[in-house]
Amino acid sequence: MNPINFNQYLRKIELRKEKIDSFSRYPYCLPAVKNLSTLEFHPKVTYIVGENGTGKSTILEAIAIAYGFNPEGGSKNFNFSTNNTHSELWERLKLVKGVKKPEDGFFLRAESFYNVATNIDEIDAVRSYGGISLHSQSHGESFLSLIMNRFKGNGLYILDEPEAALSPYRQMTLISRIHDLVKNNSQFIIATHSPIVMAYPDSILYELTDDFKAVNYQDTEHYKIMKSFVGNPKKIMDILIAE
Template identity: 45%
Template sequence: MYLQKVSYKRQQVPDSSIYPFNIAWMENFQCLEFPSNVTFFVGENGTGKLTLLEAIADQCDFNTAGGGRNSYFEVDQAESALGEYIRLSWSPKVTKGFFLRAETFYHYASYIDALEDIPSRKYAAYGGKSLHHQSHGESFLSLFNNSFGGKAIYLLDEPEASLSPVRQLSLMKIIKDLEDTAQFIIATHSPILLGYPNATIYNFDNDDLETIRYEETIHYILTKRFLQAPELILKELFQEDEE
């Protein structure tokens, strides 16, 4: 692992009653350790997964709108309010990497298109053609296959957003091929990706950030239950509307 720990500089926070400092788990938050090269953040929407991932990206000097250290474009609501209040502990520090924000990837693709460079050179890291000339899922995999590699840290926010189940398995294979030299921190809702072997999973749903087993995630539990008895699940769900 390169990134060993994230520590919270609580004493420097000006007002802990405002967002994002009032997120439930931040009241008890001191630090988060990374014991494996692949770490997942799981939890419901609004629990602060992206907030922490974005803060880590900020301290890595990645563009918090998405991209790496040399990606110069902006989108609304991409600034990290938490970034200056965390400290990263490295062993050793790496400067190469990428922050994937699924929600802003369109803007990143437009930024690449607008670069004044020879097309064959500026698209080399994306399969040789504009990301806008590929499907959303294809563009994600082009980035993963052609741009990722070496000693680096990759921060991925909901990479499954545009990937079919088969493509999610392809991403797992890419991660496996790179795991010996790269570190991944991934915020996800995907029960497929969460099944990655020997990964660390942090649950953001409670008042403390704690590791949980894959089989304990709500993603695994609900998916398994639905696949075993979809008729029963749908009956229970639709009965609530009728009542």
């Protein structure tokens, strides 16, 4: 359990189970949601990791929407919608905030980043994102342009699989940028599959299976699998493609 820090922007969430009429329908049927009671956040960086389908993005999306961010991503000033697919989970979350309000914030979700980039062009806000249309850059360059130029500090940043467009080297650049922003009074909540991205030391790391479990970095399945593969790729490949 983290020490109480009333200055962090988001301290914890609580699932209001009394407002859920059935746990047999989506998203409440997801084990991670069904077993969710209270989830505490680190004042600097909180990671949520786990296999595909465990509900990481669903929960992260709900947190972002409940905090006031656009469901498809962006800052609180974004109000576009291209496909209304978000769940109602956000309506069943209680956010416990700190005494300070962030001066900045952004919800980055890899799967709908194209729509965010389009909206940035439409509202003529390119200057805040490096001065070049994100659509005129590669996918990875546009991610970094957003993070390096738009994230100002003193903010709450919710990132859903930010490694999706980034090379391993650029993922390390992301870690460096996260550290700079943390030193500038920022808080991050990140869902990721990347052993590089989840390596930031001053953090809490929740591994999501049927429930949220705080784990050490080296004990995550992602780290152990990647270490095993990189340490002996031939052995792993022989197993994977055995005749």
